[in-house]
Amino acid sequence: MSTTDGTTNASAAAALGFTPGLAVQELGWDDDADQALRDTIMDAIDGDLLYESNEAVDVVLLWWRDSDGDVVDGLVDALTDLSPTGYIWLLTPKVGRADYVDPTDIAEGALTAGLALANPASVSSGWQARKLVRPKGNRR
Template identity: 40%
Template sequence: MAAFGLFFDTLGRVTSNTDFRKADPKALESLGFTSGQVIQEFYWDEDADDDLRSAIEKSTGEELADVDYTGLIDGVIIWWRSDDAEEEDLVDVLLDASANLDDGGVVWVLSPKSGAKNHVPPEDVDDAAKVAGMSATSATMVSDNWAGMRLVAPVRQSQ
């Protein structure tokens, strides 16, 4: 149970969210982010998994870039909830997210796990990806409360 940014562990002790649960190394590895990469983040909110965010920053050695970042990026994480917007809006977010994406970069759409409040069905993410010209390649649990779907954009043709 959470109250004022505090959580209770399984023994009922009060702890902060950064002490409560550390990001799963296997989940972090499945994201595929490596040292030196620039990862841009969209739709962060207070329910985002701060341990996962910190682990991404530690593995890349870079702070997560915010939505206003305009440089070339190697990857994207989008915290997406059913109440963020309609599916058509996810298409717009995917297009915005992939605008500065380097060839070979990936987009991860992270949503609350199945059965949780604001869960987004994987088929909704897959449909939005197709409309945005992207392909879903895998899905995994990235933390205790968040599932991720990996999307890739087609390689741009040189002119």
């Protein structure tokens, strides 16, 4: 399936680094989340997205909107089940969409939560993704 910005969901899932066997926790899902992207991610990991976990997860997929509140709170919550070497994909509405999150808020939120912004990715016509990682000195 192709999105309006020319990416396919399969290439978006690959760009996000999803591979079979990864434990991926999803937080912040709502009706506006890109279902086709979610399905493609589940296909790529060959499993379901987790909502709760008794073990550390490799990746947290965090859907976040401006109306969800302070992005710091969402990022701190996302760290709860994340493995020391894991990372977060923060998905926010694209510019011009309802509930768009200002990049300055994301950068400040990442810093406050003790995370570093890594590479961004265009994942669908309505959502953009930003990878957040623990700074290298904090990974164990």
